[in-house]
Amino acid sequence: SAVISQKPSRDICQRGTSLTIQCQVDSQVTMMFWYRQQPGQSLTLIATANQGSEATYESGFVIDKFPISRPNLTFSTLTVSNMSPEDSSIYLCSVKGEENIQYFGAGTRLSVL
Amino acid sequence: SQKIEQNSEALNIQEGKTATLTCNYTNYSPAYLQWYRQDPGRGPVFLLLIRENEKEKRKERLKVTFDTTLKQSLFHITASQPADSATYLCALDITGGYQKVTFGTGTKLQVIP
Numbered sequence: 001s002a003v004i005s006q007k008p009s010r011d012i013c014q015r016g017t018s019l020t021i022q023c024q025v026d027s028q029v030t031m032m033f034w035y036r037q038q039p040g041q042s043l044t045l046i047a048t049a050n051q052g053s054e055a056t057y058e059s060g061f062v063i064d065k066f067p068i069s070r071p072n073l074t075f076s077t078l079t080v081s082n083m084s085p086e087d088s089s090i091y092l093c094s095v096k097g098e099e100n101i102q103y104f105g106a107g108t109r110l111s112v113l
Numbered sequence: 114s115q116k117i118e119q120n121s122e123a124l125n126i127q128e129g130k131t132a133t134l135t136c137n138y139t140n141y142s143p144a145y146l147q148w149y150r151q152d153p154g155r156g157p158v159f160l161l162l163i164r165e166n167e168k169e170k171r172k173e174r175l176k177v178t179f180d181t182t183l184k185q186s187l188f189h190i191t192a193s194q195p196a197d198s199a200t201y202l203c204a205l206d207i208t209g210g211y212q213k214v215t216f217g218t219g220t221k222l223q224v225i226p
């Protein structure tokens with residue numbers, strides 16, 4: 001298993017600003033994943049962050065809106081840029097273990113006014 | 114198109130009864146199917162995994178079945194307790210551990226004392 005620390009746990013932001021979410025893992029991992037969970041919805045994968053290379057984005061998500069950094073094997077950040085109220089959501093990072101079991105952080109609850 | 118469907122309505126059951134949650138999928142051939150529990154304000158926590166060649170898997174009061182012909186998994190909690198109240202998510206891994214998993218929308222379970 002893996003222990004994942006994510007911060008901030010919540011934030012309230014103004015429209016047009018940006019927020020960077022941090023994710024720290026207690027062990028070295030090749031891939032880290034960023035998900036979005038909108039109210040009442042399922043988890044949607046935003047991107048996969050590999051150390052030393054560009055993140056791989058899922059359909060509907062672009063680097064300009066959600067830039068990701070992966071400076072080492074235990075840390076990643078996701079930035080939500082130029083926010084609008086539609087970006088209000090829970091953002092989660094995860095890593096995968098054996099048999100692709102996902103281990104999640106507690107999430108960041110973002111509200112955009 | 115590919116879909117993973119779980120009961121969108123909340124499931125309310127009496128303490129001590131067996132809760133049964135359903136996960137149906139279309140246009141997938143999953144190698145693994147996973148079940149997670151999510152409490153409010155927390156990230157999902159892995160519970161059980163069942164492989165495509167397994168019919169049933171048990172862990173304490175939890176039981177999962179997997180019918181690849183019906184394209185359905187059932188998740189049972191026996192002798193349910195109020196502490197079992199949470200949202201339960203199924204997730205499909207279509208490539209046996211090498212790619213992302215795709216999550217269903219989840220079913221909210223409420224166990225009434």
